[in-house]
Amino acid sequence: MRDVFIVGVGLTEVGKRVDIALRDLAAEAMVKAMEDAGNEKPEAIVVGNMLSSLVEQENLAALIADHAGLRGVSGFKAEGACGSGGAALLAGYSLISSGLFNKVLVVGIEKLHERPTPDTARGLAYAADADYELIYGISFAGLNALVMRYYMNKHGVTREEMAHWAVMMHENAYHNPYAQLRKKITLETVMNSPVIADPVRLFDSCPLSDGAAAIMLVSEKYRKLNDTPVRVAGIGNALDSPDLSSRFELDRFIAAKLSTERALKMANASINDIDVAEIHDAYSIVAAISVEEIGFAARGKAPKLWAEGRFRLGDRPVLNPSGGLKARGHPVGATGVYQVAEVAMQLRGDFPGLKVGGEVGLAQNIGGVGSNVTTIILRR
């Protein structure tokens, strides 16, 4: 298997980006990533996106490649709900590792503010099971609320403990120029915020976000395009049933565990090697289960650890120095690409927010309620 390196990253500011068209936002990230890779052009692109259908646009690979000046390259879109960015990176990795290409640009793009919020919320629920869940009128927040209630009851976790996650994420995002919510909050902010789907409150939940991120992946031959190439040491993906009623345990994401095991095995690494990680905290309950399935905490213990002050700068591992989905924002199909770009920048030492440094980093991107999970291990 040929080694794959990250030699360029490009981020755009996450937020309500009604100032810019989808194709322009994507091209901004792509051009930045190409500049970071010595102005090298890719031979192929893979686009991570979930919901461009809401603006009546598919065929994004062709659309975006052309707009970024790459007409004639190869490419397609990869989709795995909110895990589309991770899926695109898996596809991009394999296109290079296979020997088919030497330079592949992976770009995640999502614009959720192009449609009225109720339409977008409905679109996000396409990640769930239309025939067995959505038909009963449940929302995506409602599905996560079911898991959160069950988890808190089973493990004796308090509302306050859960709430500390959001406070930490806003503290981290305060320093990140690309983050959507760059303001510090208190525990009271979370505890007094409106209930969205009991027990999920507004500040347990990530915002609606627009954003684009791009990563230039290359083979060994092109690693010198950047002074500090970062190696993709491991990549693992796993699928679970979207339909929660058919899960064996409601407080677990088996796909997150499987994908972590696969990534660590491929990287020949242990969880104790990880210095910094970006995890998928679409809701605080998703953060808790993700942290536990990766192995950073025992089952049911993640919220107690973060309420005690763990996972912050100075601890090891540091979680979500970007501010996470909660405060950097969650431009759905782009999120997995943001995460990996942010971890790569931490290892390179040039992340423009909180600087963690380190040798080994991890990113976990989750689609659905734990139904399509990609975990990636990077080494400096």
Added chain:
Amino acid sequence: MRDVFIVGVGLTEVGKRVDIALRDLAAEAMVKAMEDAGNEKPEAIVVGNMLSSLVEQENLAALIADHAGLRGVSGFKAEGACGSGGAALLAGYSLISSGLFNKVLVVGIEKLHERPTPDTARGLAYAADADYELIYGISFAGLNALVMRYYMNKHGVTREEMAHWAVMMHENAYHNPYAQLRKKITLETVMNSPVIADPVRLFDSCPLSDGAAAIMLVSEKYRKLNDTPVRVAGIGNALDSPDLSSRFELDRFIAAKLSTERALKMANASINDIDVAEIHDAYSIVAAISVEEIGFAARGKAPKLWAEGRFRLGDRPVLNPSGGLKARGHPVGATGVYQVAEVAMQLRGDFPGLKVGGEVGLAQNIGGVGSNVTTIILRR
């Protein structure tokens, strides 16, 4: 680069499949392909699909893997408009060739009859440019009509010559048990059929189709799972601008030419080696340009050749013994998988319709109006 082999194919009957749910139709094809591969299960799946958003369902890889008894495998959806099946095969090929996996099941699935026809027709136009084309109210048939009018005028091709394609496709499909339109027609049928978008008539156009097809791809180690493994000798993909107004030549599909060149180079083959091909005849004009870009005819000459009786059984190459998109049907995201499965069965000798045989086959799957094209070369 590791060799990749086809050791299992599974087709479902194309048509108006309101008798069966999307996940069941996909699972039917997947189970058939696994049975054909000695009941072996894959480690990963790639789903080719364009328009499941119309039924408010994304995250298809997780949904379909679970339903087919494959919970826990890796996977994602690949999309490239009507070229989604080819894109899924490119992704599946690279997942194996990279060494990440040894067994990958590629499944194409589309159900276009789940929504009223106007909604579906609007959805198909997501392959075009929403901001620069659809906003003016043009349909996908309308875009193809622009190209057809230009092509016929420029090359002096008559309406009758174009019409022979549909007659040939219906003759071929008559023998294919999986085909949607198993009835022979005459030149008059085409010439007297209603105008959809002048000069495109109803019988220049493929039908709306539901269908699923699956292919088990494996590495060298598993080629013995089938008595007659077929090697994927070459695979090439290229993107062009979806927006026709920015093309250099309206009667050409440069992406089709590039993808053919890439596939032939990888297969170390020439166009003269091809015994049988399945090409993407969504409209008769698409068939003409595809045939010419592949190199089976000089520019502007394809309709003259097929009107003279070329490309039929006994000639070389034989085109679309399945009946093509025109008469086998065009279940959008599944079409590329049907094409490759059909060519593989021709080389194996067990295609249940017209039997061509041969050593080398080609399939070309086109997304948009020539904006995302994958060409695949198979060798027995």
